[in-house]
Amino acid sequence: MAIPGVQILAPPVSEHQAAVIDEPAQRFVATLQRAFNARRLELLQRRADRQIEIDAGRLPDFLPETRGVRDDPAWRGAPPAPGLADRRVEITGPVDRKMVINALNSGASTYMADFEDSTAPTWANCLDGQVNIRDALLRTIEYDAPNGKRYRLRPAGELATLLVRPRGWHMEEKHFLVDGAPCSASLFDFGLFFFNSARASIAAGQGPYFYLPKMESHLEARLWNDAFNLAQDTLGIPRGTVRATCLIETLLASFEMEEIIFELREHSAGLNCGRWDYIFSFIKKLRNHPDKLLPGRGDVTMTSPFMDAYVRLLIKTCHKRGVHAMGGMAASIPIRHDPAANEAALAKVRADKLREVRAGHDGTWVAHPDLVKVALEVFDEHMPGANQLFVRRDDVTVTAADLLSTEGLAEGFGEADLRLNMNIALAYMESWLRGVGCVPIHNLMEDAATAEISRSQLWQWARHGAATREGRRVTAAWAVELLGEETDKFRAAMGEEKFAASKFELARKLLSGTIQGKEYSDFLTTLCYDHILSIPERP
The missing domain is CATH 1.20.1220.12 (Malate synthase, domain III)
Incomplete structure (x- = not known):
């Protein structure tokens, strides 16, 4: 029978899709939506209000009201969970069936199955993605390509640990209505995965692990933490089983790193330098300030003043609180038709990963399976242990002005x-x-x-x-x-x-x-x- 208050405006098109959005799953997602959507909307309004303040000249700064959290030396995030102690190379990509198999087989430490930036959220993509990651955890996933090539999983001990990135708080799933309103896409993606696959991930020796995108405040992290607790309580899974890595990919979040870890304490798996979104956010948040114009995107690098400051602060913050400080994504891909250009691109990737491991990062991202080996070689040479949580970076001091600095950048654009x-x-x-x-x-x-x-x-x-x-x-x-x-x-x-x-x-x-x-x-x-x-x- 239909779930009261739930409407699906585009029905599943296969029995596999129907299985991941059956009535119990719908009821679970609706529970999350009813519990948290009002707060989500309030937090989105806070974003809009803060933008008005920034436009008027009140630039971001560290919060005085949370100084006590930052100054308290006693608290820590959670210790690394099973499968997350060593994260030296993480691969990320969309949730199509072939990519899921290739990523898990890639030799990377972990694979972030991405419902957000690398997946266009068509209804079919969202449901098929849930099917694919469920089947991967159950080890039933297979794919036969039109060209006859067959894709199968390697033995369990050779697979990457799975993490899932749901869509951000700003997105809605308009195919799925609860009480007449579109469901939060974050709660939809998280809820379906948790309901269908949390126990399977635990049985696989891991756990329901997540990456959380595009947050702008510790209050948004608090909302995620409450959602984790309700989900775990509802399914009878112990609190703290969930682990989540927060992408620091918005300008405002860089001023609340410690507070974000604090809100997620028993569920925290650290922070990640979401470098590309961070540049985007810097432009977006300061877009009405002509003195903050950036040069062409190729001239904005990780050594740019505001980028360097945020990376150093992130590593110091994470290691102070005992959690991982993950590096950013190498967007380069193999250039198979031009060996010279390919080697030049790989040299840039090596230099980027060398900078990260020397700075104290505990791992890094790549976007293509062929880059896993390149990144592994660098981290294996310079990080013999599972991580670098012992690198405290007490030498680092970062001010609000540092996080906003464009001094020394190349001038202009053509x-x-x-x-x-x-x-x-x-x-x-x-x-x-x-x-x-x-x-x-x-x-x-x-x-x-x-x-x-x-x-x-x-x-x-x-x-x-x-x-x-x-x-x-x-x-x-x-x-x-x-x-x-x-x-x-x-x-x-x-x-x-x-x-x-x-x-x-x-x-x-x-x-x-x-x-x-x-x-x-x-x-x-x-x-x-x-x-x-x-x-x-x-x-």
Whole structure:
């Protein structure tokens, strides 16, 4: 019978999908939604209110009201959970069946199955992803590719530990209504995985482990902690079984790192430097401050002042509290057709990972299985133990001004940077609108986080009428002209028939408002989400 108050507007299309969203699972997700959605909406309003304050000149700072948490030397996060003591190389990627098998087989320490930045949240993708990670934990997952290649899991002792990243608090699952309102996508993704797979993950010698994205305050971490407790209590699983690593990928969260660990104490598995989203957030939060304009995205690196400060503070904070400090993602991918270019790209990855391990990180991210070996070699050489929790970084002092500093960055941007950002944003949005959330572009693995940098820089440059290095000011009219030219390049390369069948025109239309510096959508995913819904029109 139907669950009172629950409506599914697009039914499952296979028996496997139906199994992961059966009536008991629906009831469990609805319980979470009813318990926590009102607080979620209040916290989202706090984000909007804080943005108004930042626009008016009240820049971020450490919170005086939580000084006691930061100054108390006694408390610690949870000790590493089974399968999470050694996380030297983590691989991340979408939740399609082939990727799940390849990632678990990759030789990485862990695999973050991503429902967020690298998965376009079509209804089919979300449900199939739940099926795939459930089957992976049950060791029943198999995949036979159209070309005849077969994908199977290696023996259990050779597999990566599984972590799941649900969508952020800002997203909704509009196919699933509770009491007439769309369900929080965070609670939907978390709830389905927990209900269907928490016990299977425990049986596999691990546990229900998570990555938590895009939080902006310790109050949002508190909400997650309460959701974990309710979920564990409801299914009779001991509190503290869940572990969660928080991505510090928003500017505001960098001022509340200790508070975030504190809120999740018995569930904390540390923090991660979500570098690409962090750059995006820096642009977004300070977008109305012309003195904070950033150069082209290629000139913003981990050695940029505000990035270096946040990394040093994260490592010090995590190790002070006894939890992992994870490094960021290498977005490079193998360049198989050009050995010289491939070696140059791998050299950059090695240098990046060497910088991370020497700084004190306990592990790092890669986006492609072929990079696991490269990252492992660096961490194996320089981190012989399971982690570096003993590296305290007492030498580090980071101020609010350091976290906001753009001093010493390359100056300005060129027309080539404008065009590159448009090219990347168009290509990624077109792919996302087709249901593909992770796509190679210019030899980098682009996901929503990297594409957001391009989109937001375009808005900021147009908003402030910034001048290129060639001396031309960015106007709305010129931006639209360039966007048309970049779109036409895709048309010419694809041919008219293929172009007409693509989503490029829709991507151009959605991007057009942003590049003129007018309306700004906080997230590319919310800007585009309604265009990938599978909800049939009512008569």
